[in-house]
Amino acid sequence: MSRRSAGFVNSWAEAQRQYQRQIEAEQRQRREEARQARNLQRRADQEYREYRQAEARQRTAELDEQVATLQGLLTAGCQAPAFRAASLRRAEEAAPFDPGPLAWPVRMPDPNQYQAQGGWTASRRAQAQAEARARFEHDWQAAQTAEAQRLQRLAAAQRDHEQRAEAQRAEVRRHNAGIDEATAAVRRGDPEAVVEYFSAALYSSAAWPEGFPRQVTAAFDPAARQLVLDWELPGYDVVPEAKSVRFVPSQNQDKETARPVTQRRALYREVLAQSVLLVLRQLFTADEYGTLDSVALNGFVDAPDPATGRQTHIFLATVMAQRAAFADLHLEQVDPTSCLTGALRGQLATKPDQLTPVRPSRQPQEVGNRIVTHGGDGDEPDLHEMDPIAFESLVADLFRAMGMQAVTTQRSNDGGVDVDALDPTPIRGGKIVVQVKRYRNTVPPTAVRDLYGTVQDAGANKGVLVTTSGFGPGSHTFARGKPLELIAGGELVDLLHRHGLRGRLGEGAVPDPAPPAQPDSATDDYNVLGMTWSGNVALDVCALVCRGNQVLSEEHFVFFNNAQTPDGSVRAVQASPPDKAAIRVAFDELPTHADRLVLVAAVDPEVNPEADLAAFTDACIRLLAPSMAELGRLEVSDGRAGETALVLGSFRHRASGDWDFVLGGKGYTGGLEQLLQDYGIEVE
Structure with a gap:
């Protein structure tokens, strides 16, 4: 072979070797990448297994903690402080006066800053000096006027603060006087006061774990000095069914280990015994006046009867x-089940998980005095489902339980009266006509107007409208200042329970639409509109969310009985000095079809029944940021003699997306009722 051909073969062989080395390098790289991927997957799998195992351990620890809480229920309860009536008293404290920006005096102009400028001749210099003095005097007078106004506003803010503080202290004094009166009634052994006091002791206790029921029916026998009560106990599901949790990697799921039935049943019996002993301890330790000689306690669960399937009270203890026998016990050291069934000679179901009942001892309905029930629906009748005649009879029973004489009327020719009542109390008592509306929807204002006409026709002292639903702003506005009382569904149920009667509102009940005054907001994008004015006239400042000149609905009228719109975009809030009223508005959250927010003011007829708006002067709206920093002021018109309501102005939604303020000024001699009619709210 020639030298030339040998060189070609060598080159070809070298190229082949390089290609082979490249292939081998790529294979090594792919093997390394595969190895790294396997390692990453193994690490990921390991981390996932460790995470799931840690999660299973955490769930097991939670189960153990739950069981430990149940086992230590009585011990923890014995460490809780005893209930005392003094804990219900309030301190007569008021927030100190905060003048805010009003605390800073207006800065007076500095004469040195008003030097004559220019002037080459004597006459020109004299003219320049005169101009400088004139500027100084003008600014000085303006600063003096501003300072006088600041001092005036500061004094008004201080007076307003003192008035609010005194009103707050007066409310605290009334509350404390009520506590003292209730305490005196407990000392006297008044049955109703005794039951309310010891019910408060049970409800205020922090010894009960979250989720434990708190339903009680009680009565007091003053002759035997015995409190008799039925107390709801926790159900069998309070003891966790699972004992532990472990993660099974092969199945990629958690597996629970069941708690043995005998262990679960024993723990449940122990929980029931501890609950009964804890109730007894709370009652006896709360008895600072020596009212109780004994307690008859029946513990029940609210569950379906195994025999009938109907929901009922099944007594398990x-x-x-x-008192003397209980005082000798050292509860922190006893075995709860032995203590209850042995030392106290009580009874406890042997198989409470199977709802095997015990025969209760004395029950509240056997006492004969008024029975008070708190918590739970129990077997209370649904007021919505009651026969109309039975419902009217129940309302008559309520008035009789409140110390009045009451009878239901005939079904025909009753003149719009369902119950005739007579309050025998001197001075404030007299004839009362009662109308009953078993509604699910809001009661219309026409029903309130009709009741007022009935009161006038019957020559009654008062009219009462009782409903299972609620009332809108129009109804509250019409009733204000008139001898009318509106009782909505929630208040009715509360009155029934407070006077030993039964009743509940079933599904679909419509509560009184007045919401909490200042619920939390989900956004910080809002403004506060603070209202300030001179004069001592008491005013209600209200807001209407409108489309054009029509309010969207009665619920979009924010006033003293409807503290916010349904979406919470407009709310009445507590005013901060120097403001006398405040409205909080989240403009971006207003309904999309709303294009106006109208602010109005009206004389409060209950505080100033003879007043008009002549004293409504120097008024303005302060536009405030969420931090309460003042962003600007909007001047509004003064009031006029003879007028009792006034449109202050309206924020209007422009095409650009901004809300511009348009000054109002239209006044009404017929008060808020007449004003609202212009905006589509039916009041009279």
Whole structure:
């Protein structure tokens, strides 16, 4: 072979070797990448397994903690402080006066800053000096006027603060006087006061774990000095069914290990015994006046009867404990089940998980005095489903329980009266006509107007409208200042329970639409509109969310009985000095079809029944940021003699997306009722 051909073969062989080395390098790289991927996957799998295992351990620890809480229920409860009536008293404290920006005096102009400028001749210099003095005097007078106004506003803010503080202190004094009166009634052994006091002791206790029921029916026997009560106990599901949790990697799921039935049943019996002993301890330790000689306690669960399937009270524990015997017990050291069934001679279901009942000892309905029930629906009748005649009879029973004489009227020719009542109390008592509306929807204002006409026709002292639903702003506005009382569904149920009667509102009940005054907001994008004015006239400042000159609905009228719109975009809030009223508005959250927010003011007829708006002067709206920093002021018109309501102005939605303020000024001699008619709210 020639030298030339040998060189070609060598070159070809070298190229082949390089290609082979490249292939091998790529294979090594792919093997390394595959190895790294496997390692990453193994690490990911390991981390996932460790995470799931840690999660399973955490769930097991939670189960153990739950069981430990149940086992230590009585011990923890014995460490809780005893209930005292003094804990219900309030301190007569008021927030100190905060003048805010009003605390800073207006800065007076500095004469040195008003030097004559220019002037080459004597006459020109004299003219320049005169001009400088004139500027100084003008600014000095303006600063003096501003300072006088600041001092005036500061004094008004201080007076307003003192008035609010005194009103707050007066409310605290009334509250404390009520506590003192209730305490005196407990000392006297008044049955209703005794039951309310000891019910408060049970409800205020922090010893009960979250989720434990708190339903009680009680009565007091003053002759035997015995409190008799039925107390709801926790259900069997309070003891966790699972004992532990472990993660099974092969199935990629958690597996629970069941708690043995015998262990779960024993723990449940122990929880029931601890609950009964804890109730007894709370009652006896709360008895700072020596009212109770004994307590008859029946513990029940609210569950379907195994025999009938109907929801009922199934009694699982009962005991009649004497104070002297209970005082000798060292509860922190006892075995709860043995203590209840042995030392106190009580009864406890042997198989409470199977709802095996015990025969209760003395029950509240056997006492004969008024029975008070708190918490739970129990077997209370649904007021919506009651027969109309039975509902009217129940309302008559309520008035009789409140110390009045009451009878239901005939179904025909009753003149719009369902119950005739007579309050025998001197001075404030007299004839009362009652109308009953078993509604699910809001009661219309026409029903309130009709009741007012009935009161006038019957020559009654008062009219009361009782409903299972609620009332809108129009109804509240019409009733204000008139001898009318509106009782909505929630208040009715509360009155029934407070006077030993039964009743509840079932599904679909419509509560009184007045919401909490200042619920939390989900956004910080809002403004506060603070209203300030001179004069001592008491005013209600209200807001209407409108489209054109029509309010969107009665719920979009924010006033003293409807503190916010349904979406919470407009709310009445507590004013901060120097403001006398305040409205909070999230303009971006207003309904999309709303294009106006109208602000109005009206004389409060209950505070100033003879007043008009002649004293409504120097008024303005302060536009405030969420931090309460003042962003600007909007001047509004003064009031006029004879007028009792005034449109202050309206924020109007422009095409650009901004809200511009347009000054109002239209006044009404017929008060808020007449004003609202112009905006489509039916009041009279």
